[in-house]
Amino acid sequence: MEFATEELTQQVARTARDFAAQYIRPHVMEWDEAQHFPHEIFKELGRLGMMGVLVPEEYGGSGLSYIEYVAIIEEIAKVCGAIGLSVAAHNSLCTGHILAFGNEEQKKKYLPALASAQALGAWGLTEANTGSDAGNMACTAVKDGGDWVLNGTKNWITHGISGDIAVVVARTGEPRTKNNATAFVVERGTKGFSGGKKENKLGMRASETAEMIFDNCRIPDANRLGDVGNGFQQALKVLDGGRISIAALSVGIAKGALEAALQYSKERHQFDQPISNFQGISFKLADMATEIAAAELLTLQAADRKNKHLPMTKESAMAKYYASEVAVRAATEAVQIFGGYGYTKDFPVEKFYRDSKLCTIGEGTSEIQKIVIAREVLKD
Numbered sequence: 001m002e003f004a005t006e007e008l009t010q011q012v013a014r015t016a017r018d019f020a021a022q023y024i025r026p027h028v029m030e031w032d033e034a035q036h037f038p039h040e041i042f043k044e045l046g047r048l049g050m051m052g053v054l055v056p057e058e059y060g061g062s063g064l065s066y067i068e069y070v071a072i073i074e075e076i077a078k079v080c081g082a083i084g085l086s087v088a089a090h091n092s093l094c095t096g097h098i099l100a101f102g103n104e105e106q107k108k109k110y111l112p113a114l115a116s117a118q119a120l121g122a123w124g125l126t127e128a129n130t131g132s133d134a135g136n137m138a139c140t141a142v143k144d145g146g147d148w149v150l151n152g153t154k155n156w157i158t159h160g161i162s163g164d165i166a167v168v169v170a171r172t173g174e175p176r177t178k179n180n181a182t183a184f185v186v187e188r189g190t191k192g193f194s195g196g197k198k199e200n201k202l203g204m205r206a207s208e209t210a211e212m213i214f215d216n217c218r219i220p221d222a223n224r225l226g227d228v229g230n231g232f233q234q235a236l237k238v239l240d241g242g243r244i245s246i247a248a249l250s251v252g253i254a255k256g257a258l259e260a261a262l263q264y265s266k267e268r269h270q271f272d273q274p275i276s277n278f279q280g281i282s283f284k285l286a287d288m289a290t291e292i293a294a295a296e297l298l299t300l301q302a303a304d305r306k307n308k309h310l311p312m313t314k315e316s317a318m319a320k321y322y323a324s325e326v327a328v329r330a331a332t333e334a335v336q337i338f339g340g341y342g343y344t345k346d347f348p349v350e351k352f353y354r355d356s357k358l359c360t361i362g363e364g365t366s367e368i369q370k371i372v373i374a375r376e377v378l379k380d
Helices: 007-034 039-047 066-077 081-101 104-115 231-267 279-307 313-343 349-360 366-379
Strands: 121-124 140-144 147-158 165-171 181-187 193-198 209-220
Touching: 007 039, 007 066, 007 081, 007 349, 039 081, 066 081, 066 231, 066 279, 081 104, 081 121, 081 147, 081 165, 081 181, 081 231, 081 349, 104 165, 121 147, 147 165, 147 181, 165 209, 165 231, 181 209, 181 231, 231 279, 231 313, 231 349, 279 313, 313 349, 313 366
Parallel strands: 121 165
Antiparallel strands: 140 147, 140 165, 147 209, 165 181, 193 209
């Protein structure tokens, strides 16, 4: 594997790092406290090409690889996991789904607006009673002449209120039957399509998470992505790439926590010496650094296989599972190293602590990742 050493990758990472330091870091706690979704930030990121990282230049994107994409997510997440989450969801889920399964007309229609962030993307699979049990979804699409009529609700959707273009997977067959779901593009402003309740979350609070509601929402068949009944299979392939996003997000959060803990451990003095001199602290830092390095390698391995169009279901699940658990451990240890200060909002580690937990849940829980990994391992 050759990755993360190219000058282009380093340059892209520096650009993302500088942007995060200048435009995100000063507002992190303000946005978090108010649960403010800073829509304008994503338009700026769009101008830098970071909202269409994987989109080919012919459709208005940057035409970069998954290695550069991982670098961007990591650098942003080191400063704010919530902004990193929104960038990831826009790129890998909504935009990624249209890029992978849209026809030429659909790509030309939607990708330029998404890549420039003139339109913000949302992706709807999850429902209140069907998280991992997506084959039993209640949101339906019924064919009516040349149109489809959507009814139901999607939950826990990133940009569920603010998203301009949504890819929605709806049931078009009987519950729990094979090939019973189909993917559609639904544009904001379509009659019968609205945002619902915005979730009041533990972490990732500057990333909007909300319901999407469909009430006799009529869309043309031209908005259908791929074949009827192929929606769930498409979603699984999209999630393979999406899990790389969450792995990168996790690595970024973990790195942010480690950097803060390292700096504090050198500055905080007890018994006339920095606390980093004490083995109890230095061993924590050693464990954090080692686990983060391993998580990053798993993430880059999955990204490398994705770039080469190789099977990577197992690799992406391993990366997402391990990196997300590492993020939680690293953030927890960072709070411990900060002691009482780590429990306050005056220092960044309490936010890393809150943000990290989502990584073990979103785009498939750690338990689901184990199922996926075990299934793949048992094939060998």
